[in-house]
Each structure stands twice: as C-alpha cells, then as structure tokens.
Amino acid sequence: MAGLAAAFGSGAMTNSIEELAGADTIFVIGSNTTAAHPLVADRLYRAKKNGATIIVADPRKIQLALTADLYVSQALGSDAALINGIAHIIIKEGWQNQQFIDDNTEGYEDFKALVEGYTPERTTELTGVSKQDLYFIAEKYAKAPAGSIVYCMGITQHTSGVDNVKSLANLAMLTGQIGRESTGVNPLRGQNNVQGACDMGGLPDVYPGYQKVDVPDNQAKFAKAWNAELSPKAGLKIPDMLTGLNDGSVKVLFVVGENPMMSDPDQHHVELALKKAELLVVQDIFDHQTAQLAHVVLPGASYAEKDGTFSNTERRVQRLHKAVEPVGDSKADWEITQEISNRFGYPMNYASPAEIMDEIAQVTPQYGGINYERLEGEGLLWPCPNQDHPGTKFLHAGGKFARGKGLFHAIEWRAPAEVVDEEYPLWLTTGRAHVHYHTGTMTRNSPSLHALMPEGFAEINPVEADRLGVSEGEMLQLTTRRGTIQAKAMITERVRPGMVFVPFHFMEACANVLTNPALDPVCKIPEFKVCAVKLDKAA
Amino acid sequence: MDYKSTLSVCPYCGCGCSFYLETIDGKLVGTKPSATSPVNNGKLCVKGWKVHEFVQSPRRLTNPLLRKNGELVEVSWDEALDYVADKLKKIKAEHGPDSIAFLASAKITNEDNYVLQKFARAGVGTNNVDHCARL
Numbered sequence: 029m030a031g032l033a034a035a036f037g038s039g040a041m042t043n044s045i046e047e048l049a050g051a052d053t054i055f056v057i058g059s060n061t062t063a064a065h066p067l068v069a070d071r072l073y074r075a076k077k078n079g080a081t082i083i084v085a086d087p088r089k090i091q092l093a094l095t096a097d098l099y100v101s102q103a104l105g106s107d108a109a110l111i112n113g114i115a116h117i118i119i120k121e122g123w124q125n126q127q128f129i130d131d132n133t134e135g136y137e138d139f140k141a142l143v144e145g146y147t148p149e150r151t152t153e154l155t156g157v158s159k160q161d162l163y164f165i166a167e168k169y170a171k172a173p174a175g176s177i178v179y180c181m182g183i184t185q186h187t188s189g190v191d192n193v194k195s196l197a198n199l200a201m202l203t204g205q206i207g208r209e210s211t212g213v214n215p216l217r218g219q220n221n222v223q224g225a226c227d228m229g230g231l232p233d234v235y236p237g238y239q240k241v242d243v244p245d246n247q248a249k250f251a252k253a254w255n256a257e258l259s260p261k262a263g264l265k266i267p268d269m270l271t272g273l274n275d276g277s278v279k280v281l282f283v284v285g286e287n288p289m290m291s292d293p294d295q296h297h298v299e300l301a302l303k304k305a306e307l308l309v310v311q312d313i314f315d316h317q318t319a320q321l322a323h324v325v326l327p328g329a330s331y332a333e334k335d336g337t338f339s340n341t342e343r344r345v346q347r348l349h350k351a352v353e354p355v356g357d358s359k360a361d362w363e364i365t366q367e368i369s370n371r372f373g374y375p376m377n378y379a380s381p382a383e384i385m386d387e388i389a390q391v392t393p394q395y396g397g398i399n400y401e402r403l404e405g406e407g408l409l410w411p412c413p414n415q416d417h418p419g420t421k422f423l424h425a426g427g428k429f430a431r432g433k434g435l436f437h438a439i440e441w442r443a444p445a446e447v448v449d450e451e452y453p454l455w456l457t458t459g460r461a462h463v464h465y466h467t468g469t470m471t472r473n474s475p476s477l478h479a480l481m482p483e484g485f486a487e488i489n490p491v492e493a494d495r496l497g498v499s500e501g502e503m504l505q506l507t508t509r510r511g512t513i514q515a516k517a518m519i520t521e522r523v524r525p526g527m528v529f530v531p532f533h534f535m536e537a538c539a540n541v542l543t544n545p546a547l548d549p550v551c552k553i554p555e556f557k558v559c560a561v562k563l564d565k566a567a
Numbered sequence: 568m569d570y571k572s573t574l575s576v577c578p579y580c581g582c583g584c585s586f587y588l589e590t591i592d593g594k595l596v597g598t599k600p601s602a603t604s605p606v607n608n609g610k611l612c613v614k615g616w617k618v619h620e621f622v623q624s625p626r627r628l629t630n631p632l633l634r635k636n637g638e639l640v641e642v643s644w645d646e647a648l649d650y651v652a653d654k655l656k657k658i659k660a661e662h663g664p665d666s667i668a669f670l671a672s673a674k675i676t677n678e679d680n681y682v683l684q685k686f687a688r689a690g691v692g693t694n695n696v697d698h699c700a701r702l
C-alpha cells in the first residue's frame with residue numbers, strides 16, 4: 029500500500045464499503061470482486077440498481093463484467109498505460125477539476141506533461157482497449173457527481189504495483205473524486221486482517237500506527253512505553269529474510285499464522301531457505317508444508333476460540349467474542365507469545381486482549397479512542413483519536429490530505445518483467461476462486477467448501493483447447509522458467525486466447541511453483557499476476 | 568442442552584462480515600449473519616455461511632510438537648516453550664538480535680499481532696517483522 033501512502037499520506041481504503049452503494053460511477057480495476065470480496069460486490073450491484081455506471085477493467089472476463097455497463101479487457105501488465113490514457117483524455121477535454129488540483133495538490137505540471145504522451149492511439153496499442161471505450165471511461169468517471177475507484181491484487185501484484193496504485197491516485201486527484209462521500213480510491217485487501225496486521229506494526233519499518241522506526245522521537249516514545257532499548261534500523265522484508273536464511277545471516281524464522289511455502293512466489297527457493305534455519309518455529313491452527321519443515325510447531329487458537337479484534341478493508345475495527353474453548357491444548361497466539369517472552373526474559377503479563385487493546389490505544393494515534401466497550405455492536409472506523417471521537421467514515425475530507433497536499437506522480441508504463449516468447453508463448457495469470465481463501469488451509473478443511481471445488485484447474489480459451497486437442501477435464505501440463513505443474517483443463521471464454529488462468533489455492537497444482545519472483549522495487553510484491561508459460565497436453 | 572449464540576467476525580476475507588456463531592454444548596453448529604452489521608446487512612457469502620466448519624475439524628493442531636531425531640513428536644507446553652526461549656537466547660547471544668526474524672500474520676487478531684511485534688522489537692531487539700499481506 030506504499031503507493032497510496034506516497035500520494036495521500038495514508039495507505040488504507042479512503043471510503044467505507046457502505047458508501048459504494050451511493051456512487052454514480054464506479055471504476056473497478058484488477059479486482060475479481062464477486063470472488064474475492066462478495067459482500068463488496070453486493071454494494072456494487074446495489075449501486076447499479078440505484079442507477080450507477082459500473083466500469084470493469086480486467087484481463088479476465090470476471091463475473092462482474094457481465095453486469096457492468098462497460099467491460100474492457102486490458103492487456104496483462106498494461107494498467108499504468110490504461111490509466112495514463114484515461115487521464116490524457118480528461119485533460120484534453122477539460123474535464124479535470126482544476127479548482128481541486130490548485131487548492132489541494134502538488135506535482136500536477138509534471139504529471140500533465142507525462143500523460144501528454146499517452147494519446148488514445150498509443151494507449152489503444154499498449155492496452156488493446158478501443159478509443160471509444162477510453163472516452164467512455166474518462167467521461168463517466170470525471171463527470172460523475174461521485175466517482176469511486178475500487179482495486180485489488182490485480183493492480184498490486186506486479187513489478188509495477190506501486191506505480192499502478194499511484195496512477196489511480198492521480199486519476200482521483202485530477203477529477204477531485206476524493207475526500208467526499210462515495211468517492212475515493214479503495215483497495216480491497218485480500219486476507220481478513222491485512223489492515224490490522226499493518227496497523228499493528230507487522231511491518232519492518234514502522235511501529236504500530238505507521239510510526240517510522242528510524243525516527244528518533246518515535247524510538248524514544250516506544251522505548252519508554254515498552255521499557256526496552258530498541259533497534260534504530262528498519263528490519264528485513266520477507267524476501268530479504270529468505271535471502272538471509274540462505275546466506276546464513278538469519279538463523280531463526282518464527283512464523284505465526286502463515287504458510288510461506290504456499291504463499292510465496294518461488295517455492296523451491298523458499299524450501300531451500302527454510303531448511304537452512306537453525307530454528308524454524310511455526311505457530312498455526314492447521315498442519316501445512318511449512319510446519320512440516322519446522323523444529324517446533326505450536327498449536328494456536330482459531331478466531332472462534334478467543335477474544336480479539338480484526339480491522340477490515342474499510343478500517344473498521346470489530347470485536348470477535350470467544351464462542352467455544354480452544355481445541356485440544358491449543359492457545360491464543362498472544363498467550364503463546366507472552367509465555368515465550370517471559371521465559372526469554374522480557375516480562376509481559378496481559379490478563380486479557382482487552383488489556384492489550386488499552387495499550388494499543390495509548391501508543392497508536394489512530395486507535396487512541398478505541399476500547400472494548402466502545403467496540404460492542406458495529407465497531408469503529410479509524411482514525412478514532414480520542415474517547416469522544418465517533419470514528420472516520422471517509423479520509424481526506426475536503427481535500428485535506430493526511431500528508432498535507434496530495435502528490436501527483438508522473439508514472440511511465442513499464443513492460444512486465446517477463447514477457448511471452450517462442451519457448452513460453454502464453455501469458456499466465458493467477459488469482460482466487462470464490463469458495464477458497466488464500467492458501468486454502470482453512471477452507472480446504474471445511475467439508476462443504478471442499479465439495480464445491482475439490483481440485484485445482486487451469487482455465488484456457490476454446491482456441492487453445494482446439495490447438496492442443498484437449499477437452500474439458502483432461503490434464504494439462506504447464507511449464508514456466510521455474511517449474512512444471514499439471515492441472516485439469518477448464519475450457520472457457522473467461523480467458524482470452526493466448527492466456528491461462530490458475531487459482532492459487534491448491535497444493536497439488538500449486539500455481540506458485542510457476543510464478544515469477546521478480547519483485548516490485550519498493551514494495552517487494554512478487555509478480556503473481558503475469559508471467560510466460562508453455563502449455564502441453566499431459567502425457 | 569446449552570444453546571449459545573456469540574457475535575464474531577469472518578476470518579475469510581477483508582470485508583469483515585459479522586455473524587453469530589451458534590453452539591450447542593460447546594460444539595459449533597452454525598452461523599447466522601448479523602442483521603445490524605453495516606458491512607453485511609444480514610447477508611453472508613458462501614464461505615461465511617460455512618465459517619464454523621473448520622474450527623473443530625479433526626485435522627486441527629492440538630498439541631505442541633518438537634523435532635526429536637528428525638521427527639516431530641508431541642511434547643508438553645513447558646518443554647516446547649522452554650526449548651524456543653532457550654534457543655532464541657542462545658542465538659541472540661551468538662549472532663545478535665538481527666539474526667532472528669518474525670512473520671506476523673494477516674489472519675490473527677490485532678492483539679496477537681501487537682504482542683508478537685512487541686516481543687520482536689522490545690524483547691529480542693530487532694525490527695525483522697513482516698507478514699504476507701503482499702501475497
């Protein structure tokens with residue numbers, strides 16, 4: 029979410045989910061909303077019923093495309109070009125909100141000069157989207173009384189992910205579609221508590237509340253609150269942790285609630301790194317591939333077995349209440365960490381999660397007014413700085429950005445890190461399927477969800493099926509520069525000729541064996557969404 | 568028979584729908600959407616309706632495991648926790664705090680994440696904390 033933070037000063041969804049229903053135009057890009065965020069999709073349908081124009085841009089003809097007023101299938105990895113092309117038209121036609129730009133933003137002139145080069149002709153060439161469709165998007169979005177942008181991993185899982193997000197922020201500032209009800213730039217976050225994990229400082233460069241670790245004042249504040257000496261330098265991001273394990277500079281990896289063997293882009297590389305650890309601890313609710321490599325496995329309690337809070341994609345902090353006792357000897361993650369910490373020599377004695385939240389409120393400005401009593405019922409949307417504050421539905425009200433002025437970024441389109449060639453002639457892209465969640469450790473242990481979709485598959489266009497002579501359900505072999513998997517063919521018009529789609533939930537046909545670990549230079553998001561692949565009928 | 572319904576939040580996606588978990592004598596038996604939630608207004612998707620199913624699955628991890636002679640074997644909490652704490656102390660002393668790294672998680676609670684990163688930063692003394700949000 030570094031892209032939004034750079035433009036606006038905050039990386040979260042700018043507006044709340046409810047508000048989508050009131051938008052006049054919604055531009056959905058790189059989000060398979062009906063599969064990944066069904067209840068957000070519900071708001072999109074409701075907006076449509078209220079007369080909104082829904083525009084969907086996705087290389088794959090996702091379900092939402094069927095109800096959209098306009099669906100465009102941009103070439104894989106061409107998002108920044110598409111967005112620049114739309115901005116070009118808006119400026120050429122004078123549809124920009126000059127007042128908003130003058131009052132609330134900086135960097136506009138450089139941006140304007142850059143998008144000058146993205147004429148409709150060039151944009152069509154780069155993206156495959158027609159001039160007429162580009163004009164439709166530009167006009168409907170710019171002229172809407174309230175226009176909203178919704179995006180997801182389709183935008184961020186590229187080597188140019190951060191740039192793509194900055195481009196969307198440009199579009200919102202250009203048209204003043206931000207800081208008001210039902211507008212904004214709205215990233216839908218994949219896993220349920222991504223927002224909370226970031227808010228709580230589950231990142232190498234910030235303490236809770238996005239307070240940078242290398243700012244001496246922040247360090248002093250936390251050193252005092254935690255009664256400890258703190259390291260002044262930012263820590264390692266995941267890919268660097270793996271590199272560290274490989275070169276011996278990292279000895280211990282302590283993994284809570286994750287299965288990096290499945291969710292990381294290059295599995296063989298991950299396995300080699302994990303095997304070098306002097307101590308690999310895995311704390312989770314189910315056994316998985318990473319746990320099988322561990323020296324110690326600690327059984328955690330699931331969401332239903334503990335009290336706590338999650339923060340959803342719209343910044344809403346909500347309470348979960350313990351419904352049943354933890355299975356077997358399992359324990360809440362915070363309890364396990366506390367016991368290790370005490371044995372390690374750093375004393376902690378929280379009696380309950382409510383007490384932890386009280387401490388969070390003291391050190392995290394955005395959570396300053398949050399406590400368990402106030403969270404009963406609907407929860408609270410942060411920022412909620414003090415006890416009397418009602419929470420914040422949309423950010424940057426009246427164009428007053430968290431960073432002061434909103435910042436335009438002049439972003440050139442860049443080609444994907446790996447492109448098709450003679451040896452690997454097809455585009456491969458990955459994503460979610462509606463019944464499963466992330467790497468599948470929870471959903472695949474749920475009997476009724478497993479029955480709905482018991483095995484992995486690869487979607488190919490009828491044209492490719494003909495060329496290979498495969499029929500529905502026959503086994504395909506997919507090969508990239510990194511590995512080979514087999515998967516059943518699902519023949520569908522959802523994907524274009526020349527393209528293959530594989531969901532990433534399944535172990536036996538694991539899409540991440542194939543994908544490209546080339547990383548976005550700022551965010552280190554692996555390029556999951558696009559790489560080159562060769563397709564054969566399995567022997 | 569003891570029937571209870573307890574307000575909770577869905578762990579399957581970032582929408583954060585809320586629902587009541589229905590239990591009979593300590594067994595989870597069903598999910599009922601919260602009608603007053605501004606997120607889901609009494610609705611759930613196919614995953615949410617089944618969200619109680621995996622919790623009491625026989626495949627859950629129920630005991631601490633420690634690798635002995637190449638195999639993961641069941642041990643007591645005391646043994647597992649002592650092993651981890653001792654090993655962390657030893658490795659920190661030998662190689663410094665930055666030789667230790669933590670993966671927090673987008674699936675555990677805010678409180679779980681807070682305590683974990685606090686242990687990393689204040690206890691161990693490293694900022695090596697990340698999570699798989701990008702994935």
Ligand code: SF4
Binds near residue numbers: 582584
């Ligand atoms: S019920 Fe469905 S839409 Fe709602 S949070 Fe769960 S997975 Fe997401």
